[in-house]
Amino acid sequence: MKALLLKYKPVIKFIITFLAVYGVLSMGYNFYLDLSKVGTYYPDYITNLVAVQTQNLLEVLGYNTQMLPHPNEPSIMVVVEGKYLARVIEGCNGTSIIILFVSFIIAFAGRFKTTVFYVIAGSVLIYVVNLVRIVILSIGLYHYPWREEVLHTVIFPGIIYGMVFLLWMFWVNRFSHINK
Template identity: 65%
Template sequence: MKALFIKYKSVLKFILTFLLVYIGLSVIYKLYLNASVGSQYYPDYVTNLVAYQSEALLNTIGYSTEVVKHPHEPSMKLLVRGKYIARIIEGCNAISVIVLFISFVISFSGKFKSTVLFLLSGSVLIYVVNLIRIVILSVGLYHYPWRSEILHTVVFPAIIYGMVFLLWMLWVNRFSNIGKKNG
């Protein structure tokens, strides 16, 4: 048994680090969401920000867009040219995806400075790509509402998780200690 632990030490370290960081950040995020209840930002600050930034981007590309509080649930209604297109919920703000990204990067440690810079730049990139995917989805739903299922369940996740996967591969192959050992 001891030989197995020694043989798979790096795998076990990755799994344990990943789980600890993921659970820790998830608990912090849940505390943030609980503290957001009743704040001036509906449903929470980040989701509110994502909704209004998506509105601004859609307006910039020529789609007259309005975001309003949903009267019956914690979400923001997205209206394009007066037509209700989608709702922006807490899950649309990319924070849970960023938590997953951070957990993975920390699990494959690198130099402190490169890790922090990669976490910051990667998180910003994920956030921006998330805004772009909301815009793409909104335009797609406006023009092709009958394609909502494929847009939301295939295209929408493929964009954001594809970006995260590319960042992970970049991290492991260029910056982490593992990539340096293998390269």
């Protein structure tokens, strides 16, 4: 048994570190969501910020856009040119994806400064790409509403998760201690 533990020590260390970081960050995020129910931003600050920034980007692109609180659920309705297209829910704000990304990077940590810089830079990149994803999805739904299923469930999740996967592979191959 000891030989197996020694042989698979890096794998076991990765799994334990990943699960610990993911658990702590997820619990912290759930705590934040519970606290935000009594806050001034609807449905929570991060989701509200994503909705406002989406509206700003859509308006810069020439689309008359409104973000309205959904009357029946904790989400924000995306209304472009008077047409209700979609809703921004907590799952759209990218935080869960960032938590997954950060957990993986820390589980494959490299030098401290490099790890911190990569976590911050990668998180910002994921946030921005997610924001652009919502903007493009909104434009796509406005012009091609019959493509909603493929746009929302295949193409755009593929873009965001594909980018996260590439960031992970770049990290593992360039900076993590796994290569040493």
